[in-house]
Amino acid sequence: MLRAALPLLGLLLAGAGAVEEPTQDPGLPGEPPPGLELFRWQWHEVEAPYLVALWILVASLAKIVFHLSRKVTSLVPESCLLILLGLVLGGIVLAVAKKAEYQLEPGTFFLFLLPPIVLDSGYFMPSRLFFDNLGAILTYAVVGTLWNAFTTGAALWGLQQAGLVAPKVQAGLLDFLLFGSLISAVDPVAVLAVFEEVHVNETLFIIVFGESLLNDAVTVVLYKVCNSFVEMGSANVRATDYLKGVASLFVVSLGGAAVGLVFAFLLALTTRFTKRVRIIEPLLVFLLAYAAYLTAEMASLSAILAVTMCGLGCKKYVEANISHKSRTAVKYTMKTLASCAETIIFMLLGISAVDSSKWAWDSGLVLGTLFFILFFRALGVVLQTWVLNQFRLVRLDKIDQVVMSYGGLRGAVAFALVILLDRMKVPAKDYFVATTIVVVFFTVIVQGLTIKPLVKWLKVKRSEHHKPTLNQELHEHTFDHILAAVEDVVGHHGYHYWRDRWEQFDKKYLSQLLMRRSAYRIRDQIWDVYYRLNIRDAISFVDQGGHVLSSTGLTLPSMPSRNSVAETSVTNLLRESGSGACLDLQVIDTVRSGRDREDAVMHHLLCGGLYKPRRRYKASCSRHFISEDAQERQDKEVFQQNMKRRLESFKSTKHNICFTKSKPRLRKTGHRKKDGVANAEAANGKPQDLGFQDTAAVILTVESEEEEESDSSETEKEDDEGIIFVARATSEVLQEGKVSGNLEVCPSPRIIPPSPTCAEKELPWKSGQGDLAVYVSSETTKIVPVEMQTGWNQSMSSLESLASPPCTQAPTLTHLPPCPLGTEEPQAPLNLPSDPHPSFAFPPSLAKAGRSRSESSADIPQQQELQPLMGHKDNTRLSPGIANSHWCIQFNRGGWL
């Protein structure tokens, strides 16, 4: 087994040829061709890619194993575990191959492993935060790195002069400066790996992380300058060379940034024209970013800076241009690649350490380096912070400084750079390599392990994630404009002024040039937040089961929860619902029929939860099942329409909150329960089958409601209150219940054809007698509390279904005796006033849209829907004495049978 694992380790490595061949390799040259082979083993042809794939697989499996235990990963950063795993693997290699020849190859590292990580961090960098703190980041990156490099190098040289370093370490001042330059840079990979798990506040994170990215330019320059000085020999270095060194700092950093921005521009421009070839959009992002990296590397500019700037610069435009799916693809691929590369880097670091030939240990050098990098890092941070705090609006306090000093992790960049040293020119290379390994291991393992407890102990402000709200977004923009204006008035052109200018420039020219016209239109930030909020609402709505209707939006998950008196007080509710009855009367007058009271109650349900969809809904919905191709587009239309319209109804129902809310629930429950009954009948009383049947029934319900709703909006144009009369096609439910009962094997709702004619037949104004007005005004006052409680049960059960995987839960619940749900019921009214997650309402069409948005996983919401429904059904069956449910049953049958 070990032998089989060995070739796997050979990838990415120089001199992998020495690996023992697997024994079953028959394709040796020299053998006579054995004619036609039934089976041919061609290991050599696939060796390299196969090894790469296996290698990545091992790394991924290791990650999975680590994350099996939440306890371990919460204590130990993944990077530590990976390094330790690398050590183990390296030990195995050493034991088997008798020599260690695998290590992190600098070429592989810089060309393949580093770019994805940097691209990922640049692309997903919170740009606003980054530019807000750019001054501090640049200071730490440039001044801090220079300071670290020179002080560490000089101090080590001093240590050698003092005789504390063994004389066999042959190094002069320049060598030590070279070593200082490569050991001083904070490593982006290590910082990212550790800080992502620590969750310190954003400002602190962006400063440390931004520094680690931007200091690459300084590191590269220092390393190159020192390296060439060492190669030239200190005697030959002239004054002009120092000047050139300083100049190259600017060339490398600004050049790198410029290359990145040029490619970002190209990338944004290219994605503007990919409308017809959406499929290559993600590819373009990666290709051009990689091209930026390689170009900068080719011109020996700062490649990290280039790809960071590329990601940072292009994101806004690229995200606007590419399709939603491409966006997801880019995100996932980027994260996958970065995480993959990071895993491999740490693993290889561990393996590289197991190489006795590299180990030229000198305690003085190692301990001195460790001490100096920690000491000078801390000193540098304190000094710089003191200066920066004179200018900063938000001061960095002492705790921040401690975390920043302690968070200065060294990593693979330092290691790769030290490997790149030329042993001929730098005789002390082995010592430096060993010291670097120790430093990297110390910072990643010891500091990585302790930084989390430290952050906890110091009570560093953690990052708090709160959902964005429209108000925050809008007001933040307002604040920006206010500040820019005030800076104008004061006459000081500071940060806000220039940011404002830039935004105007961007809006006027850049966005026009780089964004697709259609994308530019919707690419307003406030609109964007609005859109996203709506999508999230829709998704959570679908997740909740899609049928928990209450007054619209009041309790949308994206909105802060509110405890308005009107919503929680039952008496208030009753009073208001009584007053709202007259509104019903008006509407009901226009309805000539009343034969089916169930239908009337359904209207109220919908008038609370819905608003008038446009006419073309009908068309798109009725075609819904016919043409599968157009379905997606139609769903999107329906979805967007709903999003736009939802608030209108919300607004109009706002002052009728209670009235609309109470009745919808009444309606819905009665209706739903009826479904359950119908299904139960259809299934010949087999309770086990109810799951599927209910699922199907609910979905059909939603669709038929939509159709009917569009009808009603045609007939009742004058309805300003958003109260729409919709007839619930009860017969349809019964039929569909039967249909779905036959469809147990394949519960997909799409198979079931819609029955619009059936629904139309049941429209109340097309059928005869009955006085709805009387019913409504009398019923509401009595029934509301019970309804509230059933509504509460629904939302609770749907929340429960959210919390657990629906697939497993749905079947178990079908077998559950209904007793627990029944016992819950009495408690519900008590909980009601403090309801923290009140249900919210969406138009059912929205649920459908949301559902088909995630067509591939369409089963999940359906199964989630099923659960509260069943819970309710159980309720009603268990306690038929409850007024409403009883009434509903009777009524339903009355209307039906």
Next chain:
Amino acid sequence: MRNVLGPSGIGTKASSSSAHLLSLSQRDLDSVHSSAMGSLSSHAAIIPDLDSIRRETGCECARLRWLEPGGWGRRRCNAARMDLQRIGALAVNPLGDRIIESFFPDGGQQVDFAGFARVLAHFRPVDDEDIGNRDPKQPEPLNSRTNKLRFAFQLYDLDRDGKISRREMLQVLRLMVGVQVTEEQLESIADRTVQEADEDGDGAVSFLEFTKSLEKMNIEQKMSIRILK
């Protein structure tokens, strides 16, 4: 041009600013306007005035454009609406007009230096030491969180009824959101924004609700300008 450079166009730094104002007002006595805090009509009152402005607002007055060479204060003690409107970048600022308006709370055309500094004092960074040493009996400083928020709030609340109605929200959104968004979309955004913050269901955002909707935001940081320290 009223804000032509005076003959004695020397730099005004913190040390010389009060003397500067004195000389200005001596020249333009006719335009001296009584300030909210006291009269500027006597020469002797002027220097304490500046000091008291500094005490009240905490503004380092010398840094303001008013007192800089070429600023409005060079020749007068009052700035007119026109002076503010003449600032180039303010014209393109979507909220520029409203911010200018906030300098003239009573609908007047003139603002004196005290009023000017008082408005700007809203944007001073909050100093932790100030909070610690503050006399609890004194009114809240102008740069407190509440006052910062109130300044923003009154930019929305055009009719000064203490509530941001849906219409007012829509107006602001129209200014802020680009022309690309249709009116219908704007309205739905406005609706949602109001509803998001509206807690008592009156269809408008009161100051309390406004504060609450922003309670998670670091207002002290987001509504401060460093140079006003």
